Amino acid sequence: MNDSTDSLMVQLGTYVSDLHSERDSGNTTAVRGSTIKIFIAIEKLRKLGEPGIENAIGMALDRAHLDLDAASDYRNVCWHCYREEGTRRLVDARTEKTCPGCEWLICFHCGHCRAPEFGGCGTVL
Ligand SMILES: [Zn+2]
Numbered sequence: 001m002n003d004s005t006d007s008l009m010v011q012l013g014t015y016v017s018d019l020h021s022e023r024d025s026g027n028t029t030a031v032r033g034s035t036i037k038i039f040i041a042i043e044k045l046r047k048l049g050e051p052g053i054e055n056a057i058g059m060a061l062d063r064a065h066l067d068l069d070a071a072s073d074y075r076n077v078c079w080h081c082y083r084e085e086g087t088r089r090l091v092d093a094r095t096e097k098t099c100p101g102c103e104w105l106i107c108f109h110c111g112h113c114r115a116p117e118f119g120g121c122g123t124v125l
């Protein structure tokens, strides 16, 4: 698979469209999945770091209506486990501890809290 900026932007557009139709159909599990895919694509785009990419990312986020609401949705699934294993591991406020540094839930399985797209966390890992 070729992770060029162009192909990632195409993927991002697809995920945003998916997200809209999944929201329309009320499929919250799928919405979470697409939200994670969107943030992973954004992280890859930032790593490639082409000029103007922040603008493109901002537009995609606007189109997806993703902001802090999305972050609260996104933190319900461990982004790290998903990336490493492809497993959607739910982190649950009733069973998982909240990180004192970033206030995200700490994944019981891998110990990660806030995702790097949201600034990461230097407190524990
Ligand atoms: Zn933290």
Ligand SMILES: [Zn+2]
Residues within 6 Å of the ligand: 078, 079, 080, 081, 082, 089, 107, 108, 109, 110, 111, 112
């Ligand atoms: Zn995890």
